[in-house]
Structure formats: C-alpha cells, structure tokens
Amino acid sequence: MTTYQDDQPVGYTVKLAPASSEAFPLAAGQTLSVILDDGPQVLDMLVFGTERHGERFSASHTRMRHGTRLTTGHQLISNSPHERALLTITLDTLHERDYDSDRSLHGHDILYPPCSRPYRSRRYGLDSNGCFENLTAAIVAYGFSERDVHDPFNLFMRTGIDAHGALGFAPSAAVTGDRITFLAEEPCLVAVSTCPSASSGDPRSVSVHTGLQTPPKGSTS
Numbered sequence: 001m002t003t004y005q006d007d008q009p010v011g012y013t014v015k016l017a018p019a020s021s022e023a024f025p026l027a028a029g030q031t032l033s034v035i036l037d038d039g040p041q042v043l044d045m046l047v048f049g050t051e052r053h054g055e056r057f058s059a060s061h062t063r064m065r066h067g068t069r070l071t072t073g074h075q076l077i078s079n080s081p082h083e084r085a086l087l088t089i090t091l092d093t094l095h096e097r098d099y100d101s102d103r104s105l106h107g108h109d110i111l112y113p114p115c116s117r118p119y120r121s122r123r124y125g126l127d128s129n130g131c132f133e134n135l136t137a138a139i140v141a142y143g144f145s146e147r148d149v150h151d152p153f154n155l156f157m158r159t160g161i162d163a164h165g166a167l168g169f170a171p172s173a174a175v176t177g178d179r180i181t182f183l184a185e186e187p188c189l190v191a192v193s194t195c196p197s198a199s200s201g202d203p204r205s206v207s208v209h210t211g212l213q214t215p216p217k218g219s220t221s
C-alpha cells in the first residue's frame, strides 16, 4: 500500500494492491471515491455507523428502499433500529453503460456475501484468504472483529437473478477510469477489499481517494 498526498486541497489517496484491504474513517460530509486505474476490479465494501453502537450497512434495508441496481442518488441504509442513510452515491460512471432492462445482470452487486477462505477452498480448491478475511484484517484496528463483517456492497461486481430465481455473476463491465463516489451522511468507517476471486478476472490494484464534497459553483462559503 502506498499512501500519498495528491493535489486535492483536503484528502488523501490510497493505492490498494490486488487482494488487499484498507479501512477509511469518514466524517459526515467527507467523500470516498473508488477509481479503477488498471481495468476492472471488484471491491467488497463494508460500512459502519461509528456514532451508534452496532449500526452498520444493511443490504436488505437498502434493497427494500432502492432495489438491486444501485447508482447515483441512492443511499446505503443501516440496520434496524437505526435505518438511516450512511452514504449517498454521488457519482457512478458505470451505471449508464451497464444498464439494460432486458438483461438480468448489472454493474454493482447487493446480492452476494464476501468471498471467504471456506468458499475459495470449496469452489477453487485454494487455501488462501478471501474478502471476508481481508476485510476482518482491515477493521480490527478500529475495534471490530470478524463477527462484525456484514453482507457487503460489491462495487463493479456484475450480478443478477435469472428467470428461475438463481443468482449469477459475469465478468465486470467496468473499464479503466470508471469510478464511484460516496458522500458520508453520518460519521462512518468504510472498509474495502480488492476481491481475489473470479468475479474480477486478473487481480488489479485500485485507487481510493477521500476528500470533501466540492462546494457548488458560485458558493461563497
């Protein structure tokens, strides 16, 4: 992992290596952008509301609110009894290109769990960590454990449900330069892992940038 200041007035960029993970504390009003600078790469993402004990992203509450094709303007909703927006998607360059109402597959996933060591052993015969273990490693420094790893939002993972109700995934439609940006609505801890499993193809590195929301043009504040 290489961390460096970039040319933004506030914020920093982390270059995530293939099959690695990192956690990012965000204050309300901060942004987090995930930028593909080396081709398609799936990232599993966790979100914890750090202001309230036990608050975390809920895939089911978010699906109930927005369906399974999340994009710009949609919000990542937390578990009961909180049920608050933790993050808002403010930019998604993949959605328009990958949206086709006649197809069952689509650009970001809210159906699948993180891949894990048992899954990779079962499916690929490999004895190596998956996103579950890598995400656990990213959150322990913040007082969380593997018991806190929840169903993720899987960025750039192309999934869907077929006419028989079965889940499936296909190679990501993302390309170099695609990005998705989130605005923190509440104080959050966001953890992301560059998935080492087959939904990504060859493992790639990814840039994650945190910053502040750009003020509207003409703003004097």
Ligand SMILES: [Zn+2]
Pocket (backbone or CB within 6 Å): 044, 114, 115, 116, 130, 131, 132, 194, 195, 196, 197
């Ligand atoms: Zn994975």
